[in-house]
Amino acid sequence: MKLRIAIQKSGRLHDESLQLLKECGVSIDNGKDQLKAQAKNFPLEVYYLRNGDIPQYLKDGIVDCAIIGENVLIEKGEGIVITEKLGFSKCRVSLAVPKDFEYESLQDLDGKRIATSYPNTVLDFVAKKNISVDLHIINGSVEIAPNIGLADGICDIVSSGSTLFKNNLKEVAVLLKSEAVLAVSPTIMNEREEILEKLKFRIRAVLKGRDAKYVLLNAPNDSLKRIIEILPGMKSPTILPLSEEGWSSVHSVIPQGDFWEVIDKLKDAGAEGILVCPIEKMVL
Known part of the structure; x- marks a missing residue:
């Protein structure tokens, strides 16, 4: 059994939806002008539909879920549940x-x-x-x-x-x-809900990765307490001693929205050699 997902047939939402699925590790056989495609490595069928038609396909149970603009659901999708907000196509x-x-x-x-x-x-x-x-x-x-x-x-x-x-x-x-959302058909079968949960797990990991930066920095040991208080890491930052006595390397994660404000505070607290890396996925 495969989960049936609808995405916009063309346009910006189409491209960003496929990119999200790709980052979720879903490889799709996507031939030109296809209306339906199969995933190679995940139990998923992709339906390429007109944006305005997707709510009715969800209501009728022809597809199990969809990546669609929230505005279209508000206009045409009464009774359809939004299960995830996806943060793109705002x-x-x-x-x-x-x-x-x-x-x-x-x-x-x-x-x-x-x-x-x-x-x-x-x-x-x-x-x-x-x-x-x-x-x-x-x-x-x-x-x-x-x-x-x-x-x-x-x-x-x-x-x-x-x-x-x-x-x-x-x-x-x-x-x-x-913004783009993941919407679910009110008639989805239990077996397909299990596949949907696996897809949602991957989507959340990708979205959390997009919304954060991995930060490495060097800090004098006498400034560590202040720097740790500034960092909003997932639980607590990783601290490793450097070969130079009196210094440590600090590793943590910073939310994208707070990034520059936190970096400024870290510099003021004595942090040096700050290295910032993108996060591909983040599983909590």
Whole structure:
């Protein structure tokens, strides 16, 4: 029996999903234009699907799990469980209007025409804000809608904002923030859940490795206590004596988000020869 996983057929999420599986040690026979592929060394079948179709495949039990944008699940995936947030393909779903639109608050959009591919998300948001909008549902690029008189504004995913800028639009409200997630079918069989747990174990090890750096440094022994207090290692740092009397080598792990702040403190505490290495995987 094999676990059936869906990923986006093409695009950035497709590439990053395959990269994650590769880092999990899963080798996939991935021929050009295939809609389904087999893993060579793990009980896994990969289905390449349109992003918007994946929630229904999960609901129907055609696939057991999927790597998908959280925003798509919020729009179409009611009842589907998110089991892991994956930390890549981050974006936001936002409202945008033409740059010459005199916008001061959400009330300025009351009664306006909004073009979007996310009608459920928009309606839920505006209902909570006690305003109403006239939706024009578009499956595809919506940025052009205000320029051709089809809508007063749009609601779409935003990453860098460059597409909005090119289309003379400005972002005025963020409805939600999104990233890639691992979602699970409500009908997954117990036997496949066991395979899923093994895959999740590997994914967590990769993600923890991505989010940390391995640090080696030299420190005078009289500064060790202060340096150890600074280091946020998994349990405690490794300390080894150097051949030079009065000095030790300290090995530890630093979370990526705290990296530069911790390094500055280590230098101030007397650390020297600081060496930083990437971590491929981290199993706790």
